[in-house]
Amino acid sequence: MKTLKKLLTFKVWSEDPSAAMVNMLRRIFDQFDGHLQIQLWDGQRVHLGKQGAPVNGSPFTLIFHTPAILESFLKRKDPLTFAESYFKCEMDIEGDLAALLALREQFSRLHIHWRLKGRALLNHLLRQLKKPVSLRPLALSRLPAAQAVHTHSRDENRLSIQFHYDVSNGFYALWLDPAMVYSCAYFLSEAQDLASAQTAKLELICRKLQLSAHDELLDIGCGWGALVMHAARHYGVKATGITLSQQQYDYAQQQIEISGLTGRVSVRLQDYRDLPGHAQYNKIASVGMFEHVGIKNLATYFQTVRRLLARDGLFLNHGITSDVEGWPDNLGHTFVNRYVFPDGQLETVSNIQRQMELAQFEILDVESMRRHYALTLQHWISQLASQHDQALKYVSEATFRIWLAYMTASRLSFENGHLGIYQILVGHRTVDHARQPLTRAYMTANAASLPAMLPA
Numbered sequence: 001m002k003t004l005k006k007l008l009t010f011k012v013w014s015e016d017p018s019a020a021m022v023n024m025l026r027r028i029f030d031q032f033d034g035h036l037q038i039q040l041w042d043g044q045r046v047h048l049g050k051q052g053a054p055v056n057g058s059p060f061t062l063i064f065h066t067p068a069i070l071e072s073f074l075k076r077k078d079p080l081t082f083a084e085s086y087f088k089c090e091m092d093i094e095g096d097l098a099a100l101l102a103l104r105e106q107f108s109r110l111h112i113h114w115r116l117k118g119r120a121l122l123n124h125l126l127r128q129l130k131k132p133v134s135l136r137p138l139a140l141s142r143l144p145a146a147q148a149v150h151t152h153s154r155d156e157n158r159l160s161i162q163f164h165y166d167v168s169n170g171f172y173a174l175w176l177d178p179a180m181v182y183s184c185a186y187f188l189s190e191a192q193d194l195a196s197a198q199t200a201k202l203e204l205i206c207r208k209l210q211l212s213a214h215d216e217l218l219d220i221g222c223g224w225g226a227l228v229m230h231a232a233r234h235y236g237v238k239a240t241g242i243t244l245s246q247q248q249y250d251y252a253q254q255q256i257e258i259s260g261l262t263g264r265v266s267v268r269l270q271d272y273r274d275l276p277g278h279a280q281y282n283k284i285a286s287v288g289m290f291e292h293v294g295i296k297n298l299a300t301y302f303q304t305v306r307r308l309l310a311r312d313g314l315f316l317n318h319g320i321t322s323d324v325e326g327w328p329d330n331l332g333h334t335f336v337n338r339y340v341f342p343d344g345q346l347e348t349v350s351n352i353q354r355q356m357e358l359a360q361f362e363i364l365d366v367e368s369m370r371r372h373y374a375l376t377l378q379h380w381i382s383q384l385a386s387q388h389d390q391a392l393k394y395v396s397e398a399t400f401r402i403w404l405a406y407m408t409a410s411r412l413s414f415e416n417g418h419l420g421i422y423q424i425l426v427g428h429r430t431v432d433h434a435r436q437p438l439t440r441a442y443m444t445a446n447a448a449s450l451p452a453m454l455p456a
Contacts, residue, residue, distance in 0.1 A: 018042050021067050034103060039063045039094075060095035080335055082107075083405065087143055087339075087398045101409045104331065144399050146342035152294030154271050158244045160292065160343035165245035169224075171394040175383035180224035180251070183288035183318065184373040184421050194379040197372075202230040207443045208365065208425050209283045209314050211235040218242075218281040218308065220272050221289025225252030225265070232264045237283070242270040272304055282310040287318040292343045295327055298352070302359035306428070314427050315361070320373075321420040322346035332409065339402045349422050361426035364436060365443075369421045370414050377411035 018040055029036060029048040036048040037058035045061070047053050064070070069085045085091040093100055146163045149156045169180075176182055177195040185197035186204050205227065211217065213236035219228050222241025225248075232239045243249055252267040259265075272289075284305055293301045305315050327333060327345040336344050353363055384391065384404060391400050413419040 018044060018067075021064075021070060022046050024070060032106065034106060036103075037061045041065055041067065058095070059099035060093055060097065062100070063092040063094055065090055065092070080331070080338070083335065084143060086405070087401045089397060089401075097404065098408050098412060101405065102412055104409070143339070144396070144402070145338050149294075149337070149343040152292075152297050152343055154273065157271065157292060157343055160341070161244035162246065163342055164340065165243075166247045167399065168394040169247050169251050171391060172224075174387040174390055174394075175380050179226040179230075181226045182223050184369050185376045185379075186369065187372050187375050190375060194376070194383075197376070198226070199230075201372075202227055203234075204443060205285055205287065205316055205318065205423070206231055206235055208316055208423065209285065210442070211237050211283060213237065215283045216240070216281045217283045217285065218275075220284065220286040220305070221292070222248075222252065222267060223288070224248050225255055225267055227285060227287060228252075228265050228267070229255065229259055229261055232261050233259070237264075239265045240281075241265075241267045242272065242275070243267065244269065244271065273300065275304065275308055278307055279310045279313075280308050282313040284309055284313065284315040285318070286316070288320075290317060290319045291341065291346060293345075294343060295345050295347055298347070298355045299358065302355055302361065306359050306361065309428065311428055311430060314364075314425060316423060316425050317352075317356075318369075318423045319352075319421065320346055321349040321352060321422060323348065323418050323420070325351055332413075335409075336406070340406045346419070349420060352422075353424065356424065356426055360429060362429040363424060363426050365423075365425040365440065367423045369423060370417070370419070373419075373421050374411055374414040377407050377414065381407050381411065 021040060022044075025038065025046060025048055032049040033051070034049045035051040035053060035058065037053065037060070038046045038048065039061050040046065041064055047058075069082075069091055072081055072085070082091070086093060147156075147159065149160055172180060172182065177185075177198045179195070179198060179202075181198040181202070184201065185194060186201035187197045188200060192200075209215075209217070211231055215235070215237040217228065217231050217237045217239040219239065219241040222228055222243050225241055228239035228241040231237045241252065243252070246269065249267055249269050256262055256265050256267065286305070290298075290301060309315055325348045327347070349366075353366070356363060381404065384400075384407070388400065395403075410419065414421070
């Protein structure tokens with residue numbers, strides 16, 4: 001009774017929801033070390049946090065279209081409630097999305113007193129007394145959320161890849177380069193355009209692998225086929241790519257035929273674990289794929305590559321890493337696995353290299369490309385944001401917002417160092433690698449002329 005009496009001393013939102021919302025927000029953000037501007041459904045703008053409004057104005061404003069947003073946030077345990085409100089257009093963000101997402105760690109540290117949560121619940125119950133009584137919970141609008149991945153089995157990985165990559169080839173084409181390269185580009189300068197930077201990345205991989213006409217190249221997770229076609233066209237290799245995405249497979253098959261590379265390039269719908277044989281390829285690349293493998297499966301992944309790689313062969317792994325090991329539960333990881341990469345898990349670069357060495361690989365070269373991915377994401381974000389109306393021909397507004405938020409948060413994580421990306425070149429620990437070039441000059445020779453030399 002005492003607790004209920006305290007709760008009843010609060011003014012009820014239904015009497016003045018706008019004033020009650022402002023009071024609630026000020027209580028929540030009284031210890032927020034920053035500034036936040038919110039616009040309520042009635043047009044009222046509220047400034048929150050310890051810091052005053054910036055001289056040049058707030059970089060962004062959260063626009064609440066209904067008082068139910070905060071009420072839902074207080075009642076639910078799901079930390080993604082605010083994000084889901086944005087995806088469902090119950091809330092809008094006016095201004096700089098990146099400036100808002102840069103504060104996400106501060107938001108996660110906010111302490112919401114149990115009394116505020118009780119007040120929200122009481123208000124909801126009191127308002128419901130004016131309506132027909134219903135004990136059914138409030139239903140969320142449907143969002144494109146993925147099924148949870150537990151073991152990274154073949155079926156789970158296949159469904160996860162289809163969830164992420166089979167959105168629509170048309171959607172990806174709006175913001176990727178003409179060659180449809182969906183991985184970190186390689187910029188020779190910050191002013192370089194995305195298409196030539198992606199061509200430079202493909203060329204860098206081919207040079208690191210020291211490709212020549214007698215090579216047989218395997219690309220694990222080949223995407224839309226850009227690398228295998230580039231390698232066959234410019235180095236004369238016989239190339240095979242594998243993917244779990246039906247739409248990527250269909251697109252790659254079409255491009256191989258159009259490019260006149262049938263017989264020299266092939267693409268399969270296949271899981272890497274099902275690749276047959278031993279020492280089948282003397283060059284293997286994996287670009288932006290091993291993030292899907294799952295931390296517990298990294299040993300299987302590298303052992304599979306070792307089985308397939310010829311004795312004198314080279315393997316280049318290009319992938320994203322984390323500054324924290326083990327993929328712990330947190331807000332960012334929950335968001336990624338629910339809405340973007342259902343099977344995505346990242347590890348530290350040191351643990352990745354340890355797994356490579358446990359698979360008896362010798363590490364020959366390691367290159368960080370963190371700045372390059374931040375630049376790549378800047379291009380992707382700019383292209384996607386400018387193609388909003390076109391994007392809605394392929395995806396829902398919710399999916400568009402999810403992707404914009406995901407790529408913006410990723411760019412910030414690469415800029416602040418929480419995410420990294422490395423190209424790691426390895427081979428069998430044999431005497432053959434004593435013939436490796438003495439310097440790295442062969443990787444970047446004449447690099448400045450690459451964009452002019454090579455078509456995308």
